[in-house]
Structures are given as structure tokens and as C-alpha cells.
Amino acid sequence: MTQQDVYDALLNVHDPEIPTISLVDMGIITNVDVRSDDEVHVTMTPTFVGCPAIDVMRKDVETAVRGLGVTNVTVSVTFDQPWTTNRLTEAGKAALLKHGLAPPEPFDTLSLKLDVLNNVACPFCGSRDTTLKSPFGPTLCRSLHYCNVCLQAFEGFKPV
């Protein structure tokens, strides 16, 4: 059993609310510690502190690692390595786009200004002629936007 075996298994565990993206590509798995063939410890961190899906994801991770034949599996949730947008992989960003969600764009995490949320590229037509409608969407990690070119509402994944 190697760390890579565990990561490969976790590539098949998807976000319950965005089924196109794996927890690995989401960047919320922060550590995999293979102590022996029969003992694995996984550490994960939520995208937002109040994310209600974290318990479901924790159980899904545990089930996936047990599926490798490991008996002693512990999964802990910590903020030691807090999630930021930078933890999303390129495959993860593509998966968000596939789900119709605009991936987050790089921005200054210390700045209070959220100008970056205006003119987010539309996931349907690619235009940047878009408007932020609300920084709060159907889940804590999403915002609401409108595309002035293809005239469709869309959601974005918030940069944090």
C-alpha cells in the first residue's frame, strides 16, 4: 500500500454537490499517511468552515480507503492547512467548468476588494461581459452571475 494507491482511490470520491470533481482535484485532501498496509490516516479540510457536506465527504473517504482492504482508517478534519482556491488542480478547474461553474480566478487574498467577481468568464460562451448578481449562491462556495452576451445566469466558484 502506497500513498499513491490511496490518492488513486480518492480520485473516485466525488463532491456530493458537484459530482464532476473528485475530492483530490478539489484540493481538500491535505495529507495521506500510510502507516502500514492496514493503517491509513487521511486529513482533509473543508472549502468553507461551515460546509455542511464535510461529514458526508469524510464518510465517503473512509469507505473508499476501506475498499482497499485497510481495516484501520481514520479521517480527521482540521484547519492546519486551510483550503484556498490555489489548492484546486487544473483538472479540478476543468471539472468545475464541465459542471457549468466558472472556476475561481487568482486574486489577492488579503485585499478586501472583490472586483475580481465582476467580469468572471461565462462558463457557457466564454465572454467576460458578465455581472455579479450576488456573492452568495446555492452552496457556501458559489456565487451568482449573469452573462450579458448569451443572456444566461450562471454560478461561479468563489475565490478564497
Place this chain on the structure above:
Amino acid sequence: MNTHALTDLCYRMADDELILAHRHSEWTGLGPLLEEDIAFSSIAQDKLGHAQALFTIMHDLGGEPDADTAAFMRDELKMRCSHFVELPNGEYDFSLVRHFLFDVAEYVRWTALVQSSVEPLANLARKIHGELKYHLYHAQTWMVQLGANGNEESHARMQSALNEAWPYALGMFEPGEFEDALIADGIFIGEAVAQQRWLELVTELLQSSTLMIPTQVEPIYGGRKGHHTEHLKPLLDEMTEVYRIDPSAEW
């Protein structure tokens, strides 16, 4: 590290977050616009998460009860929330003003806690700091929209709500029992400095709102010592009803 001081600070912050989360959640399904309904519900969910994380830190470091027990099994005398978060939602103008004044204070606190000597608190602060930008953005947008870009009625309502909220908002900075220890141990900057930074940021963010910041107002204290308004008890009764009937219930 002074565990009593840390626990006292965390309860004050967690209880504020927990009670205001409950108040915000009372807008779910009733918000004046769909987007606002979603915004208040989302902010409530964020705050509940912050409270849970603080309770968990106290559980891990200070031997306090787990998050559910801490949130649902303390009576009002044990609660350390400020009067500000206990007040009923009132009209939407008051809810918006409270959201603005509270979230600026929360932003100031968590920004300072990034430097805290208590590592789990500093790690959590780095995370929460990023989330609060969205709360401030939302709150400030409405303060400016309704203060400067609305009409006479919207301006009058926002100013009146600001005047009403102000003494309670100052009450958020009621000193705790262990101010000196918190500052000396590098756990937190203390209430006096937090209040000063809060006032500076409130002033900056309200610059284009045309709203006047009240002056010469006496703060309303009491919450941090367990003295509460008549509004807290009914809120706790409602919030804890299911848990008290069946602590093992999952919902």
C-alpha cells in the same frame, strides 16, 4: 498559555456567532428578495460553522464539552453573547445594519487572530478571514445602496437603524475577565484595540453611504458577564428544542 483566558475569549466569540446565526436564519424563506434570502441563510451557515469550530478548539485544548453540548446545553446564565446579537431581527433595515456592524467587528477580530499565539486559533483565523470578505462586501453594498443611492425613506430608515444599533454594537467590545492575560500571552489584541480598529473600518466603509456615525453614545454592556436581554431565553428555547427532547437525534 492561560486556558481560562482562551476559553473565555472563545465562548464570547462563539456565542455571538451562534446566536446571530440563529437570528439570520430566521430570514430563511422570508427575505425581501430571493438573493437576500440566500445571502442571510448563507451568512448564517458560515457563522454556525465558525461557532462550531471555536467550540471544537475549546473542546480539544480546554477540556470543554463537545460542540453540540456546548451549543445546546448551556442555559442563558452561561451564555457569553453580547446583547447586540440577541435583539430580534426587526425590520430588514435593522438586520442589514446589524449584519454590517457585526461583520466588520468579526473581520477585525479574525484578522488580529491570524497572529494569535494559539496555533489552532491562528489557523482557523487564516481560513475565516477569507470567508468574511464576502460578508463585508454584501453588507457594505447595501449600506451604500440604501444610504446614498436609494430614496429619502431608505436613507431615513438606515440612519434610524444605525442610531438604534450603535450602543449595542459598542457593547460587543465589553471587556472580558482576562483582557490583560489575553494581551500578555499574545492570544488576542484585547477589546479596546479591537473597538478602535472596528471604528476605523466602519468609518472607511461608510464613507460613500452619506450615513452619519453616532457619537457620544454609552455602550450597553452585560452579555459577557451572563446578564442578557429578555430576548435570549425564548431564542435558546426554540434553538435547543429538538436537542433537549432527543440529544441523539440526527437532522
